[in-house]
């Protein structure tokens with residue numbers, strides 16, 4: 001936990017500023033508290049013991065009111081300022097996590113896990129920054145200031161406070177140890193529950209078809225129950241800790257009060273000093289009790305910070321360019337002896353060498369699992385070759401900024417997804433050229449007035465594929481990578497698509513497919529084979 005605590009200021013810009021602002025506010029609030037209590041004791045003693053009138057006490061009363069207002073204003077400014085800063089910091093951090101997530105290999109982090117970390121975890125961390133850290137600053141600065149003032153006026157009371165004060169952090173730490181494990185378990189239960197629920201909702205049609213609805217409802221109920229139990233466990237510890245800490249603070253205040261009372265009777269202490277110390281005693285324990293109250297919010301935030309840290313540490317799918325990004329241009333793309341292994345497993349592509357020339361159509365054929373999509377992933381820079389080299393016009397592709405490179409590439413994925421909404425909007429983007437013509441060329445013109453639902457709902461798999469193909473064709477990118485463009489299509493629709501792919505003047509096309517018809521008239525046909533051990537690709541024509 002301490003590691004994550006120091007991780008925050010080191011890795012998240014703005015946290016130092018937030019801590020400094022919270023520290024300044026805490027110091028001001030502590031000073032104002034002491035002034036307010038001293039003024040209060042003075043007014044009480046002067047009013048009740050020395051029988052001074054309101055007129056005489058008016059300046060002190062005005063000062064007291066001004067200090068009370070200033071104290072409230074400092075508290076408000078601290079809360080509002082820290083909330084704004086925390087919000088800004090989290091916007092930056094969420095952006096960084098999202099930028100990292102789009103750089104890791106597609107599918108590496110399950111969607112539900114990413115959503116839980118960024119949305120729920122982000123919220124917990126924001127509360128940690130906005131409430132817990134400022135409270136830490138108050139707990140660090142206010143008690144020493146109060147103790148110093150008390151020691152100056154009454155050493156005995158200061159000693160009692162010094163002995164009883166550590167009880168609160170001690171109990172807090174003991175309870176915190178129990179809380180840490182519970183908070184982590186609760187976050188895990190939440191992640192599991194959301195992931196499972198998302199899976200169930202996505203697979204509802206299949207579950208219904210196989211009559212597995214009841215079993216999944218039971219599984220959802222189990223996951224929810226586990227989350228409820230974890231949450232109740234955290235709440236139990238939270239209530240218990242509030243009770244124990246309240247007790248410690250009350251005992252501390254009572255001991256101070258007994259000491260002051262005895263010395264007031266024997267005349268060892270003046271009433272104004274005694275009264276001020278008595279009123280200050282709860283203010284001494286208050287910040288530490290406040291810290292304990294925020295501890296659970298803080299622990300949630302730290303667990304979220306740890307998860308966000310893990311996400312930020314995920315290696316990018318392709319390492320960043322070693323030097324300044326090379327300006328990407330498009331020319332001959334050459335794969336030289338390229339081998340790809342996923343996570344150190346067996347090779348899925350081995351020793352593949354091929355040359356993709358501008359304006360040509362290269363068709364990659366191969367049985368299922370032969371590595372066709374992986375070859376496209378290498379060209380898209382979603383996957384870095386384990387060995388071998390990919391060059392563009394002689395420049396190592398790994399020296400090119402992946403974003404710059406992907407601007408030159410249009411892609412039809414094997415499992416295309418469309419943005420929900422009107423179909424025409426789903427296939428167009430700011431830089432698309434003639435999406436309507438592109439859709440018509442692949443027989444999807446009639447689909448343009450349709451509405452795309454969540455995950456392509458409302459459209460058949462073949463319709464989604466044709467719209468996605470139109471989207472790729474409409475992008476003004478010189479390199480077109482098409483993964484199974486004719487899958488799920490009937491013979492007539494497939495023929496339209498094959499003809500459209502054959503006549504793409506000025507575009508370099510790489511098609512990965514099982515469909516040998518797409519190889520008709522291709523400039524180059526590459527057959528990937530998947531025997532184990534694999535052979536290198538054979539360039540047939």
Ligand SMILES: Nc1ncnc2c1ncn2[C@@H]1O[C@H](COP(=O)(O)OP(=O)(O)OP(=O)(O)O)[C@@H](O)[C@H]1O
Pocket residue numbers: 107342348366367368369370371372373374375414
């Ligand atoms: N992200 C991944 N992590 C681990 N293994 C993977 C990953 N992606 C693909 N593979 C494995 O790599 C091999 C090649 O998969 P790939 O999808 O490239 O084949 P393909 O020729 O496109 O197959 P298909 O024609 O069935 O789409 C398969 O054995 C697959 O299980």
